[in-house]
Amino acid sequence: METSSSEKEKHLAAMKAVTYIKNGQVIGLGTGSTADYAIREIGKLVQKGLQIKAIPTSKKTQELAESLDIPIIDSNSVDYIDITIDGADEFNEDMVLIKGGGGALLREKIVASMTRKQIIVADSSKQVAKLGLAFKLPIEVIPFASNYVMNQVRGLGGTCDIRHQSGKIFVTEQGNWILDANFGHIKDPQSLSHSLNKISGLVCHGLFIDLADIVIIGRGNEEETIA
Ligand code: 5RP
Numbered sequence: 165m166e167t168s169s170s171e172k173e174k175h176l177a178a179m180k181a182v183t184y185i186k187n188g189q190v191i192g193l194g195t196g197s198t199a200d201y202a203i204r205e206i207g208k209l210v211q212k213g214l215q216i217k218a219i220p221t222s223k224k225t226q227e228l229a230e231s232l233d234i235p236i237i238d239s240n241s242v243d244y245i246d247i248t249i250d251g252a253d254e255f256n257e258d259m260v261l262i263k264g265g266g267g268a269l270l271r272e273k274i275v276a277s278m279t280r281k282q283i284i285v286a287d288s289s290k291q292v293a294k295l296g297l298a299f300k301l302p303i304e305v306i307p308f309a310s311n312y313v314m315n316q317v318r319g320l321g322g323t324c325d326i327r328h329q330s331g332k333i334f335v336t337e338q339g340n341w342i343l344d345a346n347f348g349h350i351k352d353p354q355s356l357s358h359s360l361n362k363i364s365g366l367v368c369h370g371l372f373i374d375l376a377d378i379v380i381i382g383r384g385n386e387e388e389t390i391a
Contacts, residue, residue, distance in 0.1 A: 173382025194250025207232025264302030264370035309365020
């Protein structure tokens with residue numbers, strides 16, 4: 165249901181993204197409201213006879229796909245994924261993304277890494293000149309390590325809070341916690357990513373670098389593609 169201009173932009177981007185899908189392909193299904201538009205469009209194509217197999221990045225996405233009769237397969241049953249359509253919380257002109265607003269960043273990053281053509285769909289508000297100012301960087305941590313990881317993040321110049329939902333700590337589908345880290349403007353995403361990846365107990369962070377092949381942005385009544 166479209167209730168605002170940003171919803172319309174998400175839908176426009178999603179409709180364009182599904183035009184890349186070909187019969188017989190394995191498709192990664194992202195998580196979030198923009199990815200949901202694409203999944204509904206894929207569902208319509210499946211009803212019309214498109215034959216694909218899909219790998220969802222979250223339980224919510226799997227439930228939506230199953231409700232639309234999109235065939236689901238196990239991620240371990242394939243060596244690669246042809247196309248994934250996923251959303252983003254922020255992206256810049258170099259197609260560096262911040263993801264994880266929905267807490268599905270770990271599976272999203274695994275699926276993106278397995279994917280040959282990663283298509284990011286977004287409304288125009290997600291495009292930023294400076295990463296990290298409008299949206300904090302999600303970091304998935306093993307609960308046992310959360311205080312240690314928070315101290316290490318402080319050492320890298322960030323502050324962070326453990327994500328809560330409905331008054332309780334948010335627990336990911338893998339049983340981990342999310343830290344939402346504020347580094348201010350992330351000027352050097354590669355360097356920050358490298359430093360974060362070295363922290364024990366940090367499972368995954370939401371900086372997606374060199375993982376997006378195409379970004380489709382809904383803008384007003386049109387969509388625009390960066391590749
Ligand atoms: C979930 C994500 C989403 O792709 C991101 O939060 C964007 O969501 P939306 O399309 O609802 O704005 O990374 O972990």
